[in-house]
Amino acid sequence: MQQPWRVAVVGGGIAGLAAALRLRDRAPAGTEIVLLEQSTRLGGKLRTGEFAGLPVERGAEAFLTRDPAGGDSAALALTRRVGLAGELVHPAVGLAGLARDGRLVPMPGGTLIGVPAEPASVAGLARVVAGRDVDDGRPLLGPGTDVAVGELVRRRYGDEVVEQLVDPMLGGVYAGRADTLSLATTIPALATAARTEHTLAAAVRVALATRPPADGTPVFTSLAGGLGSLVGAVRDALLASGGPVTVEVRTNAAVRELAPLADGWRLVTGPTPTAEHVDVDAVVLAVPARPAARLLSGVAPAVAGHVGALDYASVALISLALPAPALPELSGFLVPATEGTLTKAATFFSTKWAHLRAPDKLVVVRVSVGRYGDEQLLQRDDEDLTAAAHAELARLTGVELAAPVQAQVQRWGGSLPQYRPGHGDRVTSARAGLRSAGHRLALAGAAYDGIGIPVCVRSGEDAADQILTNLQEVRR
Structure with missing residues (x-):
């Protein structure tokens, strides 16, 4: 037997x-x-923990609702498999901001991880070098070729698009840099299109067209608990x-x-x-x-x-419970490294997720710090990191912030693959x-x-x- x-x-x-x-x-x-x-x-x-009386994430915050083919994502299917379909919640506010010269501006639409299909759509945020993205009679990438995201975008659009748009987007997800991250792994749809298209603008349009059609399904999903x-x-x-x-x-x-x-x-x-x-x-x-x-x-x-x-990058997530500040109506914001801040991203939890309205008129914000290669900045103690995050949040939002009622630092050492x-x-x-x-x-x-x-x-x-x-x- x-x-x-x-x-x-x-x-x-x-x-x-x-x-x-x-x-x-x-x-x-x-x-x-x-x-x-x-x-x-x-x-x-x-990892979810209680913070300011609410279930607040200490790590990953949400997951994609759909897979590239348009069906349920594997995470959503798993959620249904284990009986949590009734717990699904979606963001109440989806508009994100971008730090630019010390203030927040709306994140431009029509981009793929910050790479625009139409260079004119990012005018005022990043200068696209004219005359570079020309059809030279061959695909941008050869069969099976992989390059750093920054290498391709700098070559076709110039430095500012990378530094002001692409880098903060990749930094928010990977805590990495456009000049070191693989195009094929981080933006696979663009890499695939670049192997057939002759210009970056055309490749972005093709990659965007492969996304599941908008049918009202929220892009991101989380769970009430x-x-x-x-x-x-x-x-x-x-x-x-x-x-x-x-x-x-x-x-x-x-x-x-x-x-x-x-x-x-x-x-x-x-x-x-x-x-x-x-x-x-x-x-x-x-x-x-x-x-x-x-x-x-x-x-x-x-x-x-x-x-x-x-290799891996390290990050720290700093949760702040603030007494009723009048924050911008955004889900959060990203910060280019050129701004010179410790902060690379922030999420306005109480705005983004309607089920997380804090009691006593408190607002919960989570600030993310740490980029690949800057691990020494995370050697500060929790009190110092919290003070820096609070000060930068006030400066970037332009809002006078009272001292946090509660603060918490979650460190993730060597956690994000590069x-x-x-x-x-x-x-x-x-x-x-x-x-x-x-x-x-x-x-x-x-x-x-x-x-x-x-x-x-x-x-x-x-x-x-x-x-x-x-x-x-x-x-x-």
């Missing part, structure tokens, strides 16, 4: 949780799943009694070593004096690049080299290396497939599907 499969998922962030749930839903009867998370809690950067409720609901679904597949969830279970067995893997967890061996048939590695590379270094060194090349050009090729090579060696190992998460909750959910589900396919081939 065949023995039931045993599969380990290493990492309890949203990618690992999605992988484990997909395995629970689709694995054959008798399969055992063990989820191993090194910290005391599941969810990774999905915060995104932490999604983590809890997935955990509950994993541990629900009954069903043909069993799941064990372990926290405080750091995996220190990955060693091959004759027909599977041995994971070594816990401190050396009390180390525990977890023997499994297959493994989903849903951890950041550096721990993944460390685990892979002894069994697949070439793969570890590809994975370990990824996808350099060629990232996709490195990930493809890493996954191909694992397949060619016959390893029943799969990689999942932001380190490989991109930032964003839907991307991470899809990455985890795809990794689970790959493991199931591999195991079924072994049994044939």
Whole structure:
């Protein structure tokens, strides 16, 4: 009689949780799943905490409602799968601002991550160098070519578009810089269009046209109780009694070593004096690049080299509860690095999310600080960071702000992947290396497939599907 499969998922962030749930839903009867998370809690950067009497995010704030093809995003589908459809909420205000010369102006429309389809649409905010974006008879990029976002946009539109528009947009999402981030990974629709179109303006128009048509569906979605409720609901679904597949969830279970067995893997967890061996048939590695590379270094060194090349940025999120200031009617704003501020972005939570109206006429604002390469600025203590964020918020909004009633600093060290050009090729090579060696190992998460909750959910589900396919081939 065949023995039931045993599969380990290493990492309890949203990618690992999605992988484990997909395995629970689709694995054959008798399969055992063990989820191993090194910290005391599941969810990774999905963390909701109480602040000023409200559920306020300490990490990711929302997720995209739709996927590129126009259907439900993987995150929305997961939310429905775990019974949270009735908790969905959408932004009340979608208009964002942009800091320009020390004041806020509306973010221009008709751009793709700050890259305009019509250069005239950003007049007054960024000067587009005339005569550069000409049709020279060939596509902007060759087949399979990847470049830094800034390299392409500077070449075609000039420096100001990069520094005043594109850089703050990428900084808000990745805490990175346009001159180092991969076009193919961060703006894939534009990279695809650039391989057929001869001008940047045409490529942006084509990329914008591939977006799902506007039908009134909100772009972003969150949950009334915060995104932490999604983590809890997935955990509950994993541990629900009954069903043909069993799941064990372990926290405080750091995996220190990955060693091959004759027909599977041995994971070594816990401190050396009390180390525990977890023997499994297959493994989903849903951890950041550096721990993944460390685990892979002894069994697949070439793969570890590809994975370990990824660098990360650190950020801090400063939540402020302010006594009823008259803030602009914006969802928040972005700040170009040229403004010289510590602040790179801010979200007006009480304006953006109608369900987060604070009691006692308080307004909740979250300020984001930290850009790639500026980690030394985050060495300040919490009090200093809070004071700087408060002062810059007052200056940029032009509003006299009273001292915060409550403040909180959430630090995320080495948390945001910095996808350099060629990232996709490195990930493809890493996954191909694992397949060619016959390893029943799969990689999942932001380190490989991109930032964003839907991307991470899809990455985890795809990794689970790959493991199931591999195991079924072994049994044939």
